[in-house]
Amino acid sequence: GAGVSQSPSNKVTEKGKDVELRCDPISGHTALYWYRQSLGQGLEFLIYFQGNSAPDKSGLPSDRFSAERTGGSVSTLTIQRTQQEDSAVYLCASSPIQAHNEQFFGPGTRLTVL
């Protein structure tokens, strides 16, 4: 079946602009995660959605970052007033299980802030 998809695959923006990144999880997966990966670095957790529960936003680096998950499916990560340090690959993952294991990752969106 279809895996996790993300769009766009690449995004180049100017400093100060807002960007929206989209994630389509695997159908039926109740958990959805956003991570950020800078060049040569590990995954940095950003936000986690589980069913109808309040999201875990503990990883968001600043109030410029926000995310929504509509209808328990598609999620959008929004970065307002982008800064050059926001440049990274943003990865989305989904999981059918609540316990954070066996996550299925999308291909990522490479964000470049000029």
Next chain:
Amino acid sequence: SQKIEQNSEALNIQEGKTATLTCNYTNYSPAYLQWYRQDPGRGPVFLLLIRENEKEKRKERLKVTFDTTLKQSLFHITASQPADSATYLCAPGNKLVFGAGTILRVKS
């Protein structure tokens, strides 16, 4: 805070040999530990999960050990192949934290 350490230097081995990657963690006691593979330009792919009551787990040419006393997991790839070349990430427990990964290069 939780800390995860993986070999920071790339591991270069000859085809056919066994590759061994290390994951050490501190400041928490995970009930399980996961290993993922990541190829350049792609998202990580789940490989194996080992629970705290399992000392060893195998899947085809992969073997993972989990020593909760040492707070360490070892990831082995036997009869390694050039196609095994990738970055391998460990993720201990139900904290949303991944190690930075170890690059494995298998040369033919």
